[in-house]
Amino acid sequence: MIKKFQFREEAGWSHADEILLCLDTGSWRVERPVLNKEKCNYCGLCALFCPTQCMVDRDDHFEPNLAFCKGCGICANECPRKAFRMRKEGDA
Amino acid sequence: MTNRKGGLSKVFDYFCNEDPFAEGLSPCPGCPLELALRLLGKILGSQDLVMTGTPSCSNPVMTGQNVGAWHRLTAYCTLMTGAAANATGLSRQYRRSGQDATVVCFNGDGCAADIGFQALSGAAERGENFIYVCYDNEGYMNTGVQRSGTTPIGAKTATTPVGPKQRGKSTRRKNLPLLMAMHRIPYAATATLSHLEDFAKKLLKAKEKKNEGLAYIHLFAPCPTGWGVPTHQAIEVCRNAVRTNYFPLWEAEKGIFTLTHQVKKPKPIMEYTRLIKKYNHLKEDELERIQEEVDYEYEFLRHLTEFRKCVATKHQTAGE
Numbered sequence: 001m002i003k004k005f006q007f008r009e010e011a012g013w014s015h016a017d018e019i020l021l022c023l024d025t026g027s028w029r030v031e032r033p034v035l036n037k038e039k040c041n042y043c044g045l046c047a048l049f050c051p052t053q054c055m056v057d058r059d060d061h062f063e064p065n066l067a068f069c070k071g072c073g074i075c076a077n078e079c080p081r082k083a084f085r086m087r088k089e090g091d092a
Numbered sequence: 093m094t095n096r097k098g099g100l101s102k103v104f105d106y107f108c109n110e111d112p113f114a115e116g117l118s119p120c121p122g123c124p125l126e127l128a129l130r131l132l133g134k135i136l137g138s139q140d141l142v143m144t145g146t147p148s149c150s151n152p153v154m155t156g157q158n159v160g161a162w163h164r165l166t167a168y169c170t171l172m173t174g175a176a177a178n179a180t181g182l183s184r185q186y187r188r189s190g191q192d193a194t195v196v197c198f199n200g201d202g203c204a205a206d207i208g209f210q211a212l213s214g215a216a217e218r219g220e221n222f223i224y225v226c227y228d229n230e231g232y233m234n235t236g237v238q239r240s241g242t243t244p245i246g247a248k249t250a251t252t253p254v255g256p257k258q259r260g261k262s263t264r265r266k267n268l269p270l271l272m273a274m275h276r277i278p279y280a281a282t283a284t285l286s287h288l289e290d291f292a293k294k295l296l297k298a299k300e301k302k303n304e305g306l307a308y309i310h311l312f313a314p315c316p317t318g319w320g321v322p323t324h325q326a327i328e329v330c331r332n333a334v335r336t337n338y339f340p341l342w343e344a345e346k347g348i349f350t351l352t353h354q355v356k357k358p359k360p361i362m363e364y365t366r367l368i369k370k371y372n373h374l375k376e377d378e379l380e381r382i383q384e385e386v387d388y389e390y391e392f393l394r395h396l397t398e399f400r401k402c403v404a405t406k407h408q409t410a411g412e
Contacts, residue, residue, distance in 0.1 A: 042100070
């Protein structure tokens with residue numbers, strides 16, 4: 001949790017000390033990344049380049065938080081081992 | 093500083109601060125701008141960060157809606173014409189009242205290169221103490237992909253269409269980072285989102301150098317929606333821009349240039365343009381024209397980096 005702001009002056013009209021605004025960006029997704037754990041060597045490039053920064057660290061691999069993943073596919077494209085594959089939403 | 097785990101790369105050390113943004117933000121899928129905003133908070137830390145921006149794609153997120161906020165940073169939104177002047181006022185007030193703040197003026201290329209250029213140039217000349225980050229998506233993307241001063245030659249936009257009389261933008265782009273470096277400010281640099289360690293280092297260096305005067309960072313951030321790039325290739329476009337020398341990575345401290353990432357075998361510009369739909373109409377001779385522009389700009393930059401040796405030897409002889 002980030003500490004309360006340290007400055008005396010505050011500008012603007014929005015309050016950040018309560019719950020933040022948040023969109024259901026998971027519902028935008030048409031494709032979802034699926035990880036092949038055998039190929040993953042836990043380099044973390046997917047988590048670095050993920051624009052929504054929604055990759056959750058699971059100690060030996062990263063897992064996308066599908067509640068906020070927009071399905072852009074950058075993780076699948078940037079993975080040097082091609083461990084992520086994009087699957088159409090709705091497919092098994 | 094570090095809280096990364098064993099197997100992960102050292103790059104993670106730069107991104108150890110907590111993400112100040114909410115999980116679901118409004119930028120389009122795959123937008124490098126969202127990555128840039130989140131990493132900015134992670135690199136600089138949100139405790140002493142004061143953001144100021146202008147109407148742009150970043151603005152809905154930075155300002156908030158009604159009384160709701162998307163993030164826990166301090167942000168202030170102003171007009172494009174006075175973006176740098178506004179940041180001047182903020183940084184001066186924080187300094188005068190003895191508060192240690194990092195003021196970051198986060199704008200698009202439309203504000204930095206066209207509308208707000210006089211304020212930016214003025215702030216650079218006066219040596220104001222803030223960081224100016226320009227994310228360059230080569231056009232006015234938020235209002236519907238119009239051309240701007242940094243739109244490259246041959247690019248198709250809403251106001252430079254492709255038809256019988258015109259084939260994309262007919263004039264060359266403004267090299268804004270070079271212009272800013274020519275003010276001989278303490279720090280001017282180019283960065284992109286495929287080279288994250290480089291970006292983080294430059295931001296931290298800018299934070300240090302801003303105590304001497306304006307620090308300027310030009311961040312190359314493609315717009316998947318406006319350029320016609322598939323969302324998953326946004327980072328690849330950044331990487332190919334560096335590899336083809338279209339967007340070389342360099343830094344300049346008080347007019348002394350250094351290349352921070354030297355490309356050994358630059359690829360032909362085709363490697364970059366083939367990924368992007370706004371260049372789809374280009375024929376062989378037009379590609380050659382773009383290649384000439386790129387070669388010229390890179391060669392110019394290379395000569396500037398060699399200038400450093402001349403200065404060094406001059407200082408030596410003066411010392412003797």
